[in-house]
Amino acid sequence: MSHVARRRQLNHSTSRTLAALVGSLPVSLLLGIALAAALPLRLELRYLIGAYSVVPLWAALACCLFLARSAWRAWLWLLLAGALAAGLSWLALRAR
Amino acid sequence: MKLRPRTFQIYWDAHAWVGVITALLLHVVFFMGAFALFQRELNHWAHAGDAGAGQLRATPLALQPLLERWDREEPLAGKRRVAFEPERSGLIAYWDARGQRQLYRYSPVSGRLERARSELGSFLYDMHYLGPLPKGVYVAGVAALGLLFALLTGLFLHWKDLARQWFQFRSQRVTRTWASDLHKVLGVFGLPYQLMYAWTGAVLSLSFATVQPALTEALFHGDAQTARAARGDFSDLPDPTGKQTGQLPDLDAALARARQELPGLEPSWISIEHVGDEHSSVNIWGSVPGVPFGTANVVLSAADNALIGLTPATGGPFARFEAWFFGLHYASFAGYGVKLLYALLALAGCAVIVSGNLVWLERRDRARAQPGQRLLERLTAGWCAGLVLATSALFVANRALRQALPISTRVEQIVFWVVWALGIAWAWRERAWQSAGHQLLVAGAAFASAGLLDLLGGGGQDPVRLGVDAALLVLWVACVASGARLSRAGAGRAQRKKPVGALPALGGAE
Numbered sequence: 001m002s003h004v005a006r007r008r009q010l011n012h013s014t015s016r017t018l019a020a021l022v023g024s025l026p027v028s029l030l031l032g033i034a035l036a037a038a039l040p041l042r043l044e045l046r047y048l049i050g051a052y053s054v055v056p057l058w059a060a061l062a063c064c065l066f067l068a069r070s071a072w073r074a075w076l077w078l079l080l081a082g083a084l085a086a087g088l089s090w091l092a093l094r095a096r
Numbered sequence: 097m098k099l100r101p102r103t104f105q106i107y108w109d110a111h112a113w114v115g116v117i118t119a120l121l122l123h124v125v126f127f128m129g130a131f132a133l134f135q136r137e138l139n140h141w142a143h144a145g146d147a148g149a150g151q152l153r154a155t156p157l158a159l160q161p162l163l164e165r166w167d168r169e170e171p172l173a174g175k176r177r178v179a180f181e182p183e184r185s186g187l188i189a190y191w192d193a194r195g196q197r198q199l200y201r202y203s204p205v206s207g208r209l210e211r212a213r214s215e216l217g218s219f220l221y222d223m224h225y226l227g228p229l230p231k232g233v234y235v236a237g238v239a240a241l242g243l244l245f246a247l248l249t250g251l252f253l254h255w256k257d258l259a260r261q262w263f264q265f266r267s268q269r270v271t272r273t274w275a276s277d278l279h280k281v282l283g284v285f286g287l288p289y290q291l292m293y294a295w296t297g298a299v300l301s302l303s304f305a306t307v308q309p310a311l312t313e314a315l316f317h318g319d320a321q322t323a324r325a326a327r328g329d330f331s332d333l334p335d336p337t338g339k340q341t342g343q344l345p346d347l348d349a350a351l352a353r354a355r356q357e358l359p360g361l362e363p364s365w366i367s368i369e370h371v372g373d374e375h376s377s378v379n380i381w382g383s384v385p386g387v388p389f390g391t392a393n394v395v396l397s398a399a400d401n402a403l404i405g406l407t408p409a410t411g412g413p414f415a416r417f418e419a420w421f422f423g424l425h426y427a428s429f430a431g432y433g434v435k436l437l438y439a440l441l442a443l444a445g446c447a448v449i450v451s452g453n454l455v456w457l458e459r460r461d462r463a464r465a466q467p468g469q470r471l472l473e474r475l476t477a478g479w480c481a482g483l484v485l486a487t488s489a490l491f492v493a494n495r496a497l498r499q500a501l502p503i504s505t506r507v508e509q510i511v512f513w514v515v516w517a518l519g520i521a522w523a524w525r526e527r528a529w530q531s532a533g534h535q536l537l538v539a540g541a542a543f544a545s546a547g548l549l550d551l552l553g554g555g556g557q558d559p560v561r562l563g564v565d566a567a568l569l570v571l572w573v574a575c576v577a578s579g580a581r582l583s584r585a586g587a588g589r590a591q592r593k594k595p596v597g598a599l600p601a602l603g604g605a606e
Contacts, residue, residue, distance in 0.1 A: 010105055021114075021245070029307060033314045047315060047326050048414045052421070054307050055298045059244050063252070066110050067103055089314065 015071035023078045024061035030085035031057050038092035098256045111249040116456050116472070118242035119449045120479050125224060125236055125297070126445035127483055131217070132224035133427055133435045133442075134564070138217030140185035141550065141564040142494050143201050159347040159366065162189075162202070166209050173342045173372030180347075180366045185560040188212070214494050215505045219512075220487070225301060228509075237301025244294035250283060258284060271585070272458035279451040282444045289441045290448075296425035328415035331395045331405045334377055336370040344371070345378050345398035353401045354380040354394040358408065361392060368398060377404055384409035389423035432563075443574075450480050474523040481532035481539070481582075482519020484575065488542035489515040491568065495549040529582050536579030544572035 036050025061081070068074035099107065131138060159180055163172075166189070172178050177192040187202035189209050199218070200209040219228070226232030254261050261280040266273055283290075299307075312323040321332055345368055355361050363382040370376045376398035384390040390409035397404055407415070423429055427438045453476045461469040493511040497504040523531045547555075547568030555561035 009102060010109070012106075012109065017110075020110075029310055032307060033311060036311055036315055043315070044326055044328070044412050044414050047311065047323075048417055050315075051303065051307055051311055052299065052417070054303070055241070055244065055295055058241065059248055062245050063107075063248055066106050093314065 011070060013071045016065070016068060016074045019068075019071060019074035019078055020062045020065035023075065024058050024065060027078050027082040027085065028054050028058035028061055030082050030089070034085040034088045034092070037089040037096075097252075099252060104253065107249040107252050111246055111253060112456055114242050114249075115246045115449075115452050118239045118246070119453050120475065121226070121235065121239040122243055123446050123449045123480050124226065124483060125239060126442045126449065127487070128220055128224040129293075129445075130439040130442040131220040131487070133439055134567075135217040135221040136183050136185055136188075137560050137564055138220060139188070139199075139212065139215060140201075140217075140560050141555075142214035142216035143212050144498065144550070144553070144555075144561070159351070160349075162209060163344060163347055166200075167344060169208075172344070172368075173340060175371045176369070178368045178371050181364065182366075183364070211503060212505075213498075213503055214508060216490060216494055216508060219490070219505070219509055225297075233301050234305070237298055240294050240297035240301060243290065244298060247283075247287065247291055247294060251287065254280060254284070270458075272455065272462070275451045275454040275458060279448055279455055282448045282451075286441050286444050286448065289438070290445060292424055293445075296421055300422070300425065326414070327418070328411035329407055331379065331393050331407050333369050333379065333395060334375040334397075334404065336373040337375050339374045340372045341374050341376075341399075342372045343376075343399065344368070345376065345396075346401065347378065350378045350380065350396050350401050353396060353403075354382075357394050357403065357406055358382075358384065358392050360384055360386070361394075374399070389419040389429060391419060446480070450476060473528045475520070477528035477532040478520035478523030478535075481535035482516045482522065485519045485535045485539040485542070486512045486516035488539040488546070488571075488575075491546035492542045492549075495546050495553075498553075529585055533579045533582030533585070536575045536582060540572045540575030540579060543568045543575060547572070 032050045032054035034050075035053055036046045039046045039049060041049070061078075065074045065077060068077060163178075166172065172191065175191045175193040178189070179191075180187060180189045186204075189200045189202070191198055199212040199215055201212050202208075203210045222228055224236075226236045229235065251258075262284045263281065265277045265281050267277075268274075269277075308323075312318060312320055316323045316326070324330070324332060347366060347368075351363060351366065354363065361380075361382040361384060363380050365379075365381040367379045368376060369379060378396045378398050378401070379393060380396070381391060381393040384392050387409040392409040393405075393407050394403070395405040396402065409419075410416075411419075427435050453472065457464065457469055457473050460466075464470045464473055490508050490512045493508045494504060497507060501507060519535050522535060525531065526534075547565040550561055550565050550568075555565050
């Protein structure tokens with residue numbers, strides 16, 4: 001495979017890199033809040049897991065999003081994950 | 097686990113780019129981290145004690161007379177905080193007021209608190225999280241996230257042959273091979289340590305400003321006091337009213353009360369909050385023997401030592417998790433053995449970072465034909481070796497200025513920044529790695545000079561100073577060994593780069 005073809009297959013783009021490294025920051029925070037709000041545990045444990053899972057969640061998201069086929073897909077995944085986390089948090093906090 | 101070719105290549109590129117972008121910042125964080133572990137010992141060394149103080153108690157038996165004398169000499173009412181820190185190397189104290197902080201040390205000879213001559217240890221500690229730079233702590237946090245990402249992608253890349261990468265170091269091969277081996281060997285050896293530091297460092301630098309407020313808002317409707325209680329922290333300090341009574345607390349009675357509330361408490365930090373205010377309080381932190389990473393604190397009213405709050409060492413899961421999490425970061429367990437191991441791993445982290453940049457350069461542009469790669473090479477050499485040189489200059493400046501200046505903190509720091517800038521400039525004066533080698537040789541000589549000057553000045557009689565002097569001499573050996581190797585490598589590289597004259601034509605070669 002030529003160098004050009006290989007680079008095309010990798011599809012590196014600034015937008016996907018930004019999605020993986022920067023866009024994942026607020027989404028990992030939302031996921032942390034969702035865990036703290038929705039986990040069926042007592043408050044202290046939920047709070048602990050939510051607070052300390054944000055950094056590992058960011059790392060996991062960044063590693064996954066770099067593998068997205070395009071920047072579009074990376075941002076779409078972020079939007080879906082963020083919406084899911086925000087919705088789950090809202091429902092869980094309303095129910096408590 | 098073997099990655100698919102596309103995944104491997106993406107992680108390879110991401111690892112390289114994130115690594116090279118964060119490398120120089122992480123080098124500062126790791127290098128200064130080795131010194132930050134010994135902040136108190138370095139502050140003690142830099143202050144250099146009193147002659148003949150070795151035979152006297154390093155900490156006074158009672159704090160109250162000391163506090164009252166201090167207040168007579170320099171009125172403390174109105175200060176946001178006045179704190180005492182009893183430690184093995186002596187008692188230190190400081191006040192905080194309107195963004196200013198002043199450090200003092202107890203002098204066993206005069207029996208009073210004297211302004212600290214130097215804050216060398218505190219400066220190196222602050223540099224560990226880029227504190228002296230504007231918003232430096234957040235920059236350090238972002239670098240810690242970069243480190244975490246680089247570590248994970250590096251782990252995925254080498255997972256299939258991790259055991260081999262652990263031990264394979266071919267020092268006689270070409271630069272690209274030995275640099276790559278060094279990067280991987282030290283990276284794999286230090287992986288658990290670096291992962292722990294990346295996670296804890298990111299939390300320390302970023303979480304308190306971002307994650308914690310967001311969770312407090314979402315879970316506790318912005319009620320910080322309830323959030324603190326959920327974390328098992330019951331040390332809520334009362335807000336000042338602004339009405340000054342001017343009354344100082346009875347610190348010795350407060351310590352006795354704290355020990356009554358928490359039997360076995362060994363106080364390590366005693367502060368008076370909002371000194372002289374009618375809501376002034378005394379906050380006593382300490383360790384509790386027998387509990388791993390066991391810290392506890394008591395908050396008392398400054399007026400009458402009434403109990404305001406108490407956080408036991410054996411708290412709930414949140415408090416225990418944080419005690420371990422931050423205890424691991426600060427190496428607050430198992431004494432000097434672990435601190436030395438941490439320091440060694442921190443310096444190995446620096447080698448991982450520099451060798452990573454070298455691998456980048458050797459893979460992409462071995463001849464350094466592109467201006468960008470030449471800039472990266474010189475910047476890496478000047479920045480990294482220059483930092484070592486600047487740190488050594490800081491130590492020498494401290495000892496050299498001892499007779500000339502009663503307080504040398506500011507001048508020492510100016511020396512540090514100027515020498516670092518000169519070190520970076522040096523990399524443009526000659527071949528990059530050769531300049532780095534020469535800088536390390538000079539740094540070695542400076543570390544040795546500082547250690548020897550202190551030994552000649554009576555450092556051998558004080559175990560803490562003796563320990564620092566021994567460490568400085570070890571740094572001398574390490575700098576000379578690595579400096580000599582880099583200088584030789586740089587010279588050898590220059591030889592190879594010399595243009596070769598036209599070869600005699602070989603029959604049929606054209």
